[in-house]
Amino acid sequence: MPGAAASLLFLSLLVLESSAVQFDFKVAPPKAATASNNNLDSVGNNRYITNITISGNVVPVLIDTGSTDLWVAPPQGLTNFNDTGLSTTVRYGDGSTFVSGDIGVGAFSLDGQFTVPFQAYLNVASEAGEDPDLDIGIFGLLGLGFETNGGSEINNAVQHAQGPEATWGQSVLSNIFAQNPDSSNFMGIALSRLGDQEGSADGSLTIAEYDPDYESVQNSPKLSQTPAGSGTWSIVLDSFKVGGNPITWPSTLSAAPAGKNIVLLDTGTTNILMPQAQVNAIYSTIPGAVLTQDPNIPLAHVSESHNVWVVPCTAEINVATTFAGQDFAIHPLDVTDMGIIQSPDGTHNFTVCLNAFTDIGLIGQGETDALFGDSFLRNVYTAFDFGTGGPTKGTPFVQMLSTTDATKSAADFTAVRAAAMQNMPPELKPIDLIRVFNGSLNAADAVPVSTDSKKNDASRRTFAPGMGVVLGGFLLGFSTLF
């Protein structure tokens, strides 16, 4: 579940002048800092969750830099729910996705370290459609975005009822920051990657402090929110490189500096959403890759059109982004997704690899050129500074530290893919897979791509445990529209 598109509509940045009671959380004991060093879990590399405690209930929630409110919907309900009698609806994406319920208030805590004694949240009673996150054990959402004027529905409802002095309806971050007005208002996020060999298994969310592993992020260039006052984590992208060469990408935004783009950093988006022309510019460089619109070939991730690039699974693609003149490599494992697909006649399973970056369509139109979700954010440690406190008061900014070494990740990709494919069904050349699906080639006649490890081993059709394979659906991603 996505951040709020609605939040993009609010252009004025509200500088918080909070009158909340102060609690001293500045001096974090070393033990607590260690605990918060591994407080984010990946669900299939698609969603990033943390356990929060609200009104005494421990709830696993999605972390979402694209929205601001906190909501929970645990299947067993909430104990100690203190209903304020207020209710609201929070909308996401194009507005058709929403959650509604009663606003409660209670003690919030993350790791027992970041706490708010009196925090408003939404106890969700109903939602639009079925949220796929609930099926995979994610029972809420923690918004980590801006509290622009009106950007929080919960705060709107609380202040409407109680007046502008009521601060308990503010976002969790605003309430934590308000406890320590002298320090900078920032958070640090590290997302883990499942399945690589670099031991990047630990993810972390820290508030007003850095993950000790990545403290040098403070020395990275400050990437200012652009345009200032956007109310989102939108920053300037210098270029997007494939094989070392920038792709052509004219921005649609007047706020973008000449020759550059604006992208929005969103932990609530699984992949990278960008215009189809740029998706094509990236994947067309892979020898043997084929673009298809066959609706029988499922999408790897949410896309606004049915364009799918089928790519050879062992094709390693060298992708990097440039911010403030610095390159940030994207791990090849983040560029394509591997899964298993059943032939239309049901007689054969094939391994298939598809584009991880997909068509943004009209999402974010007029606000951003792209959503840089988890496929990008796994490659950096990011400090998000709201610019609302302490010595860094001013325009919000982001600092990023690369966690992906282009050379090492290329070797890692080759080893990881080869090992995974040992235990998977045969792979076809992309063009042959497309022909199997459009009926011009019988699955039984298709000749698998031969790799040394698989040669003459047609019997090896077992499945790698934990591959998260969904046959037919191939649903490796979710509809994370913001």
Ligand SMILES: *[C@@H]1O[C@H](CO)[C@@H](O)[C@H](O)[C@H]1NC(C)=O
């Ligand atoms: C959340 O709590 C569950 C249950 O105690 C635990 O298994 C899981 O590891 C926790 N997740 C994180 C990110 O700490």
Ligand SMILES: *[C@@H]1O[C@H](CO)[C@@H](O)[C@H](O)[C@H]1NC(C)=O
């Ligand atoms: C319950 O919520 C009301 C506001 O609706 C608040 O005044 C009261 O202090 C809350 N009680 C607890 C125990 O949090």
Ligand SMILES: *[C@@H]1O[C@H](CO)[C@@H](O)[C@H](O)[C@H]1NC(C)=O
């Ligand atoms: C394809 O994979 C599914 C899921 O593991 C399995 O049930 C099915 O028998 C496989 N089909 C063939 C033809 O191997």
Ligand SMILES: *[C@@H]1O[C@H](CO)[C@@H](O)[C@H](O)[C@H]1NC(C)=O
């Ligand atoms: C199936 O796809 C192949 C490869 O794109 C194409 O050459 C062929 O004309 C298609 N056949 C049908 C029946 O659509």
